Amino acid sequence: MENTEIIDLLSKHIPISENLAQLILEYSQIKMLQKGAVILREGQMANECFFIINGCMKKYYLKDGEEKITKFYTEGEIITPSSYTNQEPSKYYVSTIEKTIVSYGNPESENAIYKNHPELESLTRKLGEKLMVNTTNEFDNWVNHNPEERYLQLVKERPDLIQRVAQYDLANYIGIRPESLSRIRKRLLK
Amino acid sequence: MENTEIIDLLSKHIPISENLAQLILEYSQIKMLQKGAVILREGQMANECFFIINGCMKKYYLKDGEEKITKFYTEGEIITPSSYTNQEPSKYYVSTIEKTIVSYGNPESENAIYKNHPELESLTRKLGEKLMVNTTNEFDNWVNHNPEERYLQLVKERPDLIQRVAQYDLANYIGIRPESLSRIRKRLLK
DNA sequence: CAATCTCGTTGACCTAAGTTAAGAAGTGAA
DNA sequence: TTCACTTCTTAACTTAGGTCAACGAGATTG
Numbered sequence: 061m062e063n064t065e066i067i068d069l070l071s072k073h074i075p076i077s078e079n080l081a082q083l084i085l086e087y088s089q090i091k092m093l094q095k096g097a098v099i100l101r102e103g104q105m106a107n108e109c110f111f112i113i114n115g116c117m118k119k120y121y122l123k124d125g126e127e128k129i130t131k132f133y134t135e136g137e138i139i140t141p142s143s144y145t146n147q148e149p150s151k152y153y154v155s156t157i158e159k160t161i162v163s164y165g166n167p168e169s170e171n172a173i174y175k176n177h178p179e180l181e182s183l184t185r186k187l188g189e190k191l192m193v194n195t196t197n198e199f200d201n202w203v204n205h206n207p208e209e210r211y212l213q214l215v216k217e218r219p220d221l222i223q224r225v226a227q228y229d230l231a232n233y234i235g236i237r238p239e240s241l242s243r244i245r246k247r248l249l250k
Numbered sequence: 251m252e253n254t255e256i257i258d259l260l261s262k263h264i265p266i267s268e269n270l271a272q273l274i275l276e277y278s279q280i281k282m283l284q285k286g287a288v289i290l291r292e293g294q295m296a297n298e299c300f301f302i303i304n305g306c307m308k309k310y311y312l313k314d315g316e317e318k319i320t321k322f323y324t325e326g327e328i329i330t331p332s333s334y335t336n337q338e339p340s341k342y343y344v345s346t347i348e349k350t351i352v353s354y355g356n357p358e359s360e361n362a363i364y365k366n367h368p369e370l371e372s373l374t375r376k377l378g379e380k381l382m383v384n385t386t387n388e389f390d391n392w393v394n395h396n397p398e399e400r401y402l403q404l405v406k407e408r409p410d411l412i413q414r415v416a417q418y419d420l421a422n423y424i425g426i427r428p429e430s431l432s433r434i435r436k437r438l439l440k
Numbered sequence: 441c442a443a444t445c446t447c448g449t450t451g452a453c454c455t456a457a458g459t460t461a462a463g464a465a466g467t468g469a470a
Numbered sequence: 471t472t473c474a475c476t477t478c479t480t481a482a483c484t485t486a487g488g489t490c491a492a493c494g495a496g497a498t499t500g
C-alpha cells in the first residue's frame with residue numbers, strides 16, 4: 061500500500077528503473093512514528109537510517125537545555141545520521157513533529173543489498189554528491205542572509221514548512237526567538 | 251622538491267601507502283599563485299581542483315559588492331569547487347590571501363587516474379564522506395554559536411588563522427564587521 | 441624626510457533581536 | 471461551561487552588533 065508510494069517519491073529525486081524499484085520494494089521495511097517520537101538522542105549510536113514516506117521530522121542540538129533546530133525533513137527526504145555512517149555517538153537529536161511514516165534500513169541490510177547488487181554503489185555515491193552540494197548551499201545561504209531574509213526565503217522555497225511547522229520551531233530554525241519572528245511577520249505586512 | 255611534501259601533508263589526513271604515494275607523485279602538477287590571485291570567479295566553470303601545499307586561500311560570495319567569506323583553506327586541504335563536480339557556473343569566488351603553492355588536477359587527469367587505478371574510487375568516496383561530516387559539523391557549529399563564541403572557537407581551534415588572516419577577513423568570516431570584532435576582542439581582555 | 445595607504449581601534453548614535461511579562465485565541469478535557 | 475494548556479502576539483526595556491566618522495600605528499612610496 062505505501063510501498064508504491066516510496067517509488068513515486070524516490071523517483072522525484074533520481075531516476076528509478078523497473079529493476080531498482082523491484083529491489084527497493086524487496087528490501088524496504090516500514091514503520092509508523094507518533095508525533096513527537098524521538099528517534100535519535102545525543103550520545104546514542106544510530107543504527108538506522110530513514111526515508112520519509114509521509115510526515116515531518118526535525119534535527120536539533122540541545123544547548124543549555126534549549127533546542128537548536130538545524131534541519132527539517134519532509135516527504136522524500138533521507139535521514140542518514142552522521143552517527144550512522146561513522147559509528148560515533150550522535151551529537152544531536154532527531155524527532156518527528158507530526159505522525160510520520162518511514163522506510164528504514166540498517167547497516168546489515170544495507171551491506172546485504174550492496175553485496176547482491178554492487179551496481180547500487182554508484183547510485184549511492186551520486187545521491188551523496190547531491191546531498192553534499194545541498195548542504196554546502198544551505199550553509200552558504202545561511203551565512204549570506206539575516207533572519208528576515210531567511211524567513212522570506214522559507215516562505216518562497218518551503219511554503220509547506222510555514223504551514224505545517226509550529227512558529228516557535230520555525231523561529232528556532234531561522235535562529236531567532238518566537239517573539240522576533242512575530243515582529244518580523246508584522247513588519248512584513250507593512 | 252615540494253613533491254615529497256605533498257605526501258607528508260596528505261598522510262596527515264588519510265593513510266598513504268607506498269604505491270599510492272608513487273601514483274600521486276606521478277600525476278601531480280604544481281603551480282605557484284601570487285597573493286590575491288583569484289582562481290575562480292562567480293559565473294565561471296571550474297576545470298581544476300586544488301590541493302594546498304603551502305599558503306592560504308578563501309572562498310567567498312559577492313553580495314551587493316561585498317565579500318562574504320565562508321571558508322578558509324590552508325596546508326593539506328583540498329578545494330573541489332562544486333562547479334568542478336557538477337559542471338555548473340560557480341556561485342562563489344576563490345582567491346589566495348598569501349603566496350600559495352598548490353598541486354592541481356583536472357577532470358581529464360582525474361579520469362585517467364581512475365581508469366588506470368580503479369581502487370582509488372573507494373579512497374575518494376571515503377574522503378568525500380569525511381568532507382560531508384566536516385561540512386555538516388561546520389554548519390551546525392555556526393548555527394549554534396554567536397559571533398563572540400565563534401571567535402573564541404577560532405582562537406582555540408584555528409590559532410594559525412588568527413595569526414595569518416587579516417582581522418577584517420576574520421571578522422567577515424565570523425559574520426560581523428571589523429569594528430565589532432575589535433570590540434569583542436577588547437571585551438574579552440576584560 | 442614627508443605624503444600616502446592600509447589596517448586596526450575608538451566613540452557616538454542607531455537598529456534588530458533578546459528578555460521579561462502579560463494577554464488573546466484556539467483546543468481539549470473535566 | 472469552565473479550566474487548563476498551548477501557541478502566538480504585543481509592549482517595555484536591554485543589549486550586541488551596524489554605521490559613520492575620526493584617529494593612530496606601520497608600511498610603502500616619492
